[in-house]
Amino acid sequence: MSAEFDLVIIGAGAAGVGAARRLAGENFSVLALEAAPRVGGRVFTTQIKDMHLDFGAEWLHSAARNPWTDMAGRLGFALDRRRANWWMQYKNLGFSVEEQAAAGAAYAAWSEALAGAPGDCAAKVLAPESAWSGYIRAIAGYVSGAELEAMSARDYAAYDEASTSDNWRIFEGFGALTAAAWPEKIPLRLATAVTSVTLPPGGVALSTRAGRIFARTVVCTVSTDVLAGVSIRWPREFAPWREAAAHLPLGRNEKLFFEILDDRCFEADTHLIGDPRDPATAAYDIRPFGRPVIECFLGGASALAMERDGPASAFSNALDALVRLFGADVRRALRPLVATHWGRDPRIGGAYSYALPGCAGSREKLARPFEDRFFFAGEATDPRDFTAAHGAYASGWRAAEEALAALARRR
Known part of the structure; x- marks a missing residue:
């Protein structure tokens, strides 16, 4: 596999879905790469003995302003709007x-x-x-x-x-909704992990086991554990972003x-x-x-x-x-x-991010783009809804808009 694209999304979790849905109506060549064999990342529903079980994120937190709430309605998913029973004994x-x-x-x-x-x-x-x-x-x-x-x-x-305080659930499962939300217009290659990132002139080169891809811009949605870790070889120019990610480990x-x-x-x-x-x-x-x-x-x-x-x-x-x-x-x-x-799970490395003492500002640092070609997303980059799938979705949408603006400037 060797190809060129205007924009590549790394990761098809909630942030990747947000980026993909923002890009679906645009006239640019786009490809998404996901290391896992499924869509969803930390939002995953499995079916065991005819039961929909959410292994990861389960609740639509702050549901009245949560973009997944509207998504569920448009895609025909049933919502349980009863008050969460967390405080019940x-x-x-x-x-x-x-x-x-x-x-x-x-x-x-x-x-x-x-x-x-x-x-x-x-x-x-x-x-x-x-x-x-x-x-x-x-x-x-x-x-x-x-x-x-x-x-x-x-x-x-x-x-x-x-x-x-409004926290709702989805009868069919949050992971099922996330998978259904992937837009058909955005090509997606599952089980295709990025192994290294380099910065040739004019764009970004991504190495995968299936071949090399050149992208003019990239929206990266990997977890902070992956960004700070060694499973992907990152360019030395990303040291400030990797340091910010290390200050936002996964719980x-x-x-x-x-x-x-x-x-x-x-x-x-x-x-x-x-x-x-x-x-x-x-x-x-x-x-x-x-x-x-x-x-x-x-x-x-x-x-x-x-x-x-x-x-x-x-x-x-x-x-x-x-x-x-x-x-x-x-x-x-x-x-x-x-x-x-x-x-x-080496593709993720934990649940959701928390900030170390004195490092709350690392979320803003992590959300900054690198030049006009690499844009960071994921729940850890959202200023208020971090740790939540709606924060991840919003961050993907935001990073996609930043990438689109960069592509427009180049044109």
Whole structure:
């Protein structure tokens, strides 16, 4: 494969979809390259036993202003607009009403204090005497995938301030919507990883195992882990962007799914947290959409533990937690079904980005284009909706517009 294009998109995740949809009506030659054998990146729906399971991003956050909401309607996907049940503790099991109020107040106080965190470190405003420090760490782990000591307080607060309380789901799965949103007008080569990038005069040269491609402009949507890593050989001119990416590492978030063999033990569309005092606790979404499954969400410490000890250990810990809450009978009612492994996927390397202390400004640095030929996108480059698929989509759209302007100037 050897060809020339006006614009090449690297990556067909949510940001790649955003770029492709912006370019679909333009009169330029465009090609998209994706290392994986599918569209979606960190947004992936699989079907197991007639159930649509979202392995990655699942929720349309800030749904009223989320571009995926309108996309779902236009493409005929059914939305669940009910209020997210994240803050529910089913039957108050292991977490009394009074304790829930106290934990919520402690989290709110910590969030309010982030703006004045010494050294921009989210851990520095965690009250050491608080009985709910484990709860705060667990919730922050679900949101960012990181430990508080490694997290920029300013960055965490910026996302929290921008987000809204309307969070919806898609019955067929977010990953299914993302795959369906790829525009037919944009050619896409799956399972075609870029192995090196060079900067010949007038454009960008991309090496793949299938051949060499020359592009006048490139929209790059790879994760910060890939940009900062060694799986692609990057030109030395990209050192400032790779440094910015290193300051925005990917957190760790994973999911476990139990198959429910006896659904009499569990009520549909309920939710609870395992041990609200344990920073490594999982959160449990029980029978979402009435399906016979429990989705266990791991964030930060718990996801890292699974990466270290393996899924069998994680399933065992999760089942023990459910037994403590529901009783011994649930052991016979549940069977491990499947686990994700985002942290071990070399094409991605984790969940979504968080900023190291003092590095919130790296998002703006990463979003800057290189000259008039290489444009960076991805959730990590969005100023307010980072960590979210709608931020990724918006960044792809933005980078495509920048590339189009550059091509117009050349003409």
